[in-house]
Amino acid sequence: MQNSYKNLWFVVLLLLGTSFFNVEAQSHNNDDEISPARKRAIDSLALEKIRDLSKYISIVGSKETAFSEAQRVIDRTLELFSPGAEMGVSSVNRKAIQYYPIRTYLERLMALNYDQVTIEWYNIEYISDLEKQPDGRYVGVITIYQRFEGRDGDMVKYSDVTKKDITVYVERKETQIAGNVIGFWDVLLGDVRVSETRRK
Amino acid sequence: MFIYCFIFTIEKLTFLILMNTSKTRNLHTNLRLARRFFYFLLIAFITFGATTTMTSCNSKKKLAAERAAAEKQKRIDEAKSSLTALLSDTNMDLEEKKRRLAAIKAQNIDDPEVRNLIAAVESQIEQQEERIRREEEERRRAAEAEKQVESVNEKMSRVLGEIANAPNANAANSKIAEMLQMFESPDTPVLIIIAEENGKKDYDRPTTIEKYLNYIKDQKKAMDRVANVGMNSAGKIKLLELRK
Numbered sequence: 001m002q003n004s005y006k007n008l009w010f011v012v013l014l015l016l017g018t019s020f021f022n023v024e025a026q027s028h029n030n031d032d033e034i035s036p037a038r039k040r041a042i043d044s045l046a047l048e049k050i051r052d053l054s055k056y057i058s059i060v061g062s063k064e065t066a067f068s069e070a071q072r073v074i075d076r077t078l079e080l081f082s083p084g085a086e087m088g089v090s091s092v093n094r095k096a097i098q099y100y101p102i103r104t105y106l107e108r109l110m111a112l113n114y115d116q117v118t119i120e121w122y123n124i125e126y127i128s129d130l131e132k133q134p135d136g137r138y139v140g141v142i143t144i145y146q147r148f149e150g151r152d153g154d155m156v157k158y159s160d161v162t163k164k165d166i167t168v169y170v171e172r173k174e175t176q177i178a179g180n181v182i183g184f185w186d187v188l189l190g191d192v193r194v195s196e197t198r199r200k
Numbered sequence: 201m202f203i204y205c206f207i208f209t210i211e212k213l214t215f216l217i218l219m220n221t222s223k224t225r226n227l228h229t230n231l232r233l234a235r236r237f238f239y240f241l242l243i244a245f246i247t248f249g250a251t252t253t254m255t256s257c258n259s260k261k262k263l264a265a266e267r268a269a270a271e272k273q274k275r276i277d278e279a280k281s282s283l284t285a286l287l288s289d290t291n292m293d294l295e296e297k298k299r300r301l302a303a304i305k306a307q308n309i310d311d312p313e314v315r316n317l318i319a320a321v322e323s324q325i326e327q328q329e330e331r332i333r334r335e336e337e338e339r340r341r342a343a344e345a346e347k348q349v350e351s352v353n354e355k356m357s358r359v360l361g362e363i364a365n366a367p368n369a370n371a372a373n374s375k376i377a378e379m380l381q382m383f384e385s386p387d388t389p390v391l392i393i394i395a396e397e398n399g400k401k402d403y404d405r406p407t408t409i410e411k412y413l414n415y416i417k418d419q420k421k422a423m424d425r426v427a428n429v430g431m432n433s434a435g436k437i438k439l440l441e442l443r444k
Contacts, residue, residue, distance in 0.1 A: 038402055041444075045404060055419050059337035069369055073418060076411070102323050177389045178430065179404055184403035185394065 042138065042185050043130060043136060048170050048186045050142050051168075053080055054121035061109045061117040074106045081189045088194035092160045097194045113162045114150035114157060130170055139172040147200060163196035210241060239319060270325035276311045279304050281318035294328055303327070345429070352437065353426035357384070363413060372417040379413055384436040386410035393427055393443045409440060 034042070056077040060070050078082045087105040090097045100108065108119070130140035143165050150158040167190030174183050212234075219230050282304055286297055301321050304314075361381045366372035380386055388409040395402040407415070416422050423444070430439030 029215070035397060038395045038397060041402060045394050052415075052419060054204055059418060066369065072414065076414070081291075175406060177391065182391060182406060183401075184391075184405055186405050 013118055019097065039130070042187075043126070043140075045185060046140065046170055046187050047124060047126075047142065049168070049189065050124050050144060050166060051121075053077065053189065054119075054124070054144070055122075056080075057106075057109065059120045060106050061112070061119045062116070063116055070110055074110075075105065077106060078102055080113075080187075085190050085192075087192045088164065090162055090194040090197040092197055092199050098106055099191070112150060115153060116151040118149040118151075119146060121152050127165065130168065136172065140168045140170075141197070142168055149200070159200040161198055161200050162194055165193045166194050167191055167193075210238070211443075223426050234248060246342070272309075273306060276309055279307065279309050279314045281313075282318060283321055284312065289319070290324075290328075294325065294332070297324060297328075310425070348431065349426055349429050352382070352429045356426055357422070360413075360416050363416045363421040364420050366417065369417070376410075376413040376417065380410065382407045382437055383440075384432050384434075384438045388437060389439055391441045391443065392424060396443075404444075409437075 019197040054075050059065050059073045060077070065073070081102050085102055087102055089105065089108075090098050107145060109119075123142045124145075125143060126140055127143045128141035128149050130138040133139050146162045146164060148158070148160050148162065149156055169188045169190060171186045171188070172183065173186045174181050176182070219227070282300065284291070286300060289297075300317065305318060307313045356379075363372050363379070366375060390407050390409050390412045392407075393401050394404050394406040421426060424442040426440065427443040428439075428441035429437055430441075432438040435438055
């Protein structure tokens with residue numbers, strides 16, 4: 001009989017505890033709610049980071065870019081990605097998709113054996129809107145189409161169009177600048193996955 | 201004169217009465233008695249007159265003092281009322297308030313409560329003057345900051361445009377070097393506002409001026425506007441806030 005009472009108390013305490021944490025979690029979420037206008041600004045910021053990446057990749061790939069400039073741009077490109085992120089690379093000549101760490105991918109891009117490399121990204125758009133996760137981060141997926149062209153002289157040696165999906169993480173962070181605490185949205189890109197490759 | 205004649209007449213009448221009624225019928229004695237009576241009456245009248253006059257003077261003085269006191273109290277009450285009104289009216293033009301206070305002070309009212317009220321109004325005027333001085337100073341600083349922002353914005357817009365449209369990396373780097381002269385160091389923080397709501401700003405990840413200028417060079421776009429500029433004592437920019 002005493003044991004049943006003990007079990008009952010345990011269940012009651014467990015239920016109370018669960019309710020408390022639910023309420024806490026809900027109030028925390030409400031505090032962090034952002035208005036549609038601010039959300040739109042964050043969406044635009046993430047899209048802009050993808051456009052920036054597009055430009056950086058075309059600079060690194062271009063044979064006209066000086067080595068020092070390319071190295072600087074690689075460093076800036078890495079700042080866009082979350083640590084450990086990978087880039088998928090595909091070819092119309094093979095089925096397998098290979099994934100490289102971002103720096104390795106960019107260095108391989110620099111070293112491509114063409115006289116001229118042109119990389120262009122277009123149709124950049126969300127396929128999965130930024131959604132708030134339980135950990136407070138916003139996560140979404142942006143898709144892009146990449147047109148790649150490698151030339152030797154005037155002759156196109158290789159070209160393809162690849163559809164890539166990029167996971168985007170947006171997190172609210174704070175830092176101190178000139179003695180003031182600044183709240184900012186940190187946009188970090190995750191893996192770039194190849195979803196489709198075809199001849200141009 | 202009238203009183204003298206009146207007393208003289210009474211003396212004569214007394215003499216005649218004495219002459220007719222006195223047992224002695226002695227002319228000399230009766231005359232002396234009548235004279236004494238005359239003097240007695242005269243002294244009595246003088247005493248009565250003096251007393252009456254003195255009493256009357258005292259009454260007049262008292263009345264005048266009462267009037268003066270009432271007048272003073274009235275002035276005190278009016279001064280208190282005016283000073284209280286001055287204290288409670290915080291929208292009154294400061295010069296007008298000072299003028300009214302000076303008028304009250306000119307009355308030299310010797311009353312502790314009035315003195316306290318005058319001190320309170322003077323203190324309030326000082327505070328209002330201080331507040332006005334502060335507001336003017338803030339306006340001046342805001343105008344100066346706005347002018348500074350405009351000046352920096354104008355120069356930055358021009359140079360950033362030149363960096364973005366530079367024909368090659370070397371030309372862009374040369375413009376970047378020129379631009380960096382305006383800043384405290386290449387690591388000067390740059391904050392970019394992406395949204396602002398109810399005074400709360402959302403920023404992009406903070407960067408430095410050198411990275412930002414290289415970003416303009418790489419991306420070939422200069423679309424951000426200067427929102428705020430922080431300058432150091434040497435006139436160099438120590439913090440730049442941009443708005444998308």
